[in-house]
Amino acid sequence: MKFCSACGQPVIQRIPEGDSRLRFVCESCQTIHYQNPNIVAGVLPSWGSQVLLCRRAIEPRRGFWTLPAGFMENGETLDQAARRETAEEACARVGDMALYQLFDLPHINQVHVFFRAELADLDFAVGVESLEVRLFEEHEIPWGELAFRTVTRTLECYYRDRIRQHYPIGHEYLPPMTVSPTT
Numbered sequence: 451m452k453f454c455s456a457c458g459q460p461v462i463q464r465i466p467e468g469d470s471r472l473r474f475v476c477e478s479c480q481t482i483h484y485q486n487p488n489i490v491a492g493v494l495p496s497w498g499s500q501v502l503l504c505r506r507a508i509e510p511r512r513g514f515w516t517l518p519a520g521f522m523e524n525g526e527t528l529d530q531a532a533r534r535e536t537a538e539e540a541c542a543r544v545g546d547m548a549l550y551q552l553f554d555l556p557h558i559n560q561v562h563v564f565f566r567a568e569l570a571d572l573d574f575a576v577g578v579e580s581l582e583v584r585l586f587e588e589h590e591i592p593w594g595e596l597a598f599r600t601v602t603r604t605l606e607c608y609y610r611d612r613i614r615q616h617y618p619i620g621h622e623y624l625p626p627m628t629v630s631p632t633t
Contacts, residue, residue, distance in 0.1 A: 456481040490562040491531035492519020494604055495544050497569045500585035501605065504539045506597055507581045514597035517564065517604060518542070520579075532565050540583045542574035549619055551607060553600045557626040562600040566608070566617060599624055 454461050454476035461474040466482050474483040494517055495502040503515045518539040522531040529547060536542050544567035553562040576583050586592075588609050596602045603622065611617045 451483060451485075454479060454481055455483070485559075487556075487559045487561050489522040489528070489531075490519050490560055490600075491522050491528050491535060492517050492562070492564045493532045493536045493544055493547065494550060494564055494566050494608055495536060495540070495542060495569050496566070497572065497585055500587055501591070501608070502540060502542060502569060502574065502583065502585055503591075504577070504580040505582040506579065508579050511597035513581065513595075515592050515595050516597040516601050519562070519564065519601075528563055529565070532563075537577070539577040539579050540574045541577050542583075543570040544568065545570050548617065550617060551600070551604045552619070552621045553603070554621075554623045555600070556623075562598075564600070564604045599627070 451461055451474045453459065457476060457479040459476055459478035461476050461483065463472045464475050465471065466473055466475055469482075474485070475481070476483070502518070504518055505515050506512050518536040519532070520535040520538070522528065523534075526534070528549075532547065533544065536544055547565035547567040549563070550566040551562075551564040555562065574583055591605060593602070596605070603624070607620050608617075
């Protein structure tokens with residue numbers, strides 16, 4: 451950040467009085483510009499034993515499969531954001547939703563929240579952010595083509611929990627991925 455969004459003057463980084471973190475502060479109008487994590491809300495939509503996945507039409511990870519999910523907008527609840535993303539990406543509607551998985555991703559300043567829900571019907575289609583949308587049985591999931599680790603972990607937990615028919619709320623910290631040198 452270089453300029454204040456309130457008055458247009460340059461900002462500096464300093465720890466404001468009563469705070470403990472570096473913040474962008476406008477010395478002209480004294481506005482403190484807080485930067486907080488983004489929340490991604492999504493749904494694991496199912497129909498019987500099948501799960502609905504979307505092939506991404508946008509970056510990042512264009513062409514990879516994902517659960518319908520995206521950034522929460524101001525003025526939305528988690529439920530509203532997850533339903534909107536499901537409608538945008540898969541033109542799908544879901545019934546009652548149950549909170550299912552939460553992921554802390556501090557290295558990218560994000561929190562991912564996934565709900566479980568049954569599709570309201572089979573009236574789904576490719577949305578504006580998807581190349582393809584389809585239902586998968588567990589053995590058909592394209593595990594090597596999933597877009598994000600949070601999607602992979604959510605599906606892994608779902609198939610583990612589905613065996614017991616018990617779906618506890620999961621909460622995980624996912625550290626940055628380390629890349630090992632190729633030989």
